[in-house]
């Protein structure tokens with residue numbers, strides 16, 4: 001793992017671990033559906049369309065809806081990311097042993113499963129500009145105490161070429177930071193170079209079966225795939 005820091009969820013808002021560190025069931029079931037999804041016509045078509053018409057992506061960043069008490073972006077197609085729900089992901093994400101591990105790593109007693117997806121991050125063409133969650137942001141925070149905790153499971157080896165997840169350690173806030181409203185999810189471009197150079201920037205490269213547990217009210221972004229797609233599972237919990 002290239003990350004320079006030993007991180008803990010409590011202090012940094014992010015914890016890196018390996019799938020083998022936990023005794024979990026349903027791993028092969030998720031791998032089987034993920035392998036089929038990767039080569040599905042859906043993913044192949046999305047990759048072709050992104051390569052041909054990257055500028056047709058519509059900016060939907062202001063489109064938020066309140067769901068189960070949490071502000072979430074509307075289900076709009078993110079053209080650089082193809083998602084698919086699957087019962088195998090839900091079964092994996094809701095197993096008691098995983099809830100026990102999440103509770104002990106986060107100290108949050110009442111985490112609820114919000115939903116999970118298989119994700120394929122696509123490879124955009126060379127002239128493409130990072131878009132939406134590929135830019136620095138925080139996940140929506142409604143100001144009432146709801147928080148979003150995400151567990152990412154890399155199914156591929158992830159290095160600088162296939163979009164490692166990035167996080168600013170210690171940047172989570174239990175209340176929106178001064179000057180930002182709950183809806184100001186995206187950090188203005190004038191701050192991006194400061195975040196790139198931030199001493200607590202954590203670039204989550206790692207082998208397949210790396211798990212990233214993080215409080216996404218902290219500042220983060222999804223990496224840009226330059227030469228290879230990235231297959232992962234995203235599981236979302238709320239507290």
Ligand SMILES: O=C(O)CCC(=O)C(=O)O
Pocket residue numbers: 121133134139150165216220221222223234
């Ligand atoms: O990994 C990605 O591509 C995006 C992840 C992200 O920013 C999120 O889930 O909020």
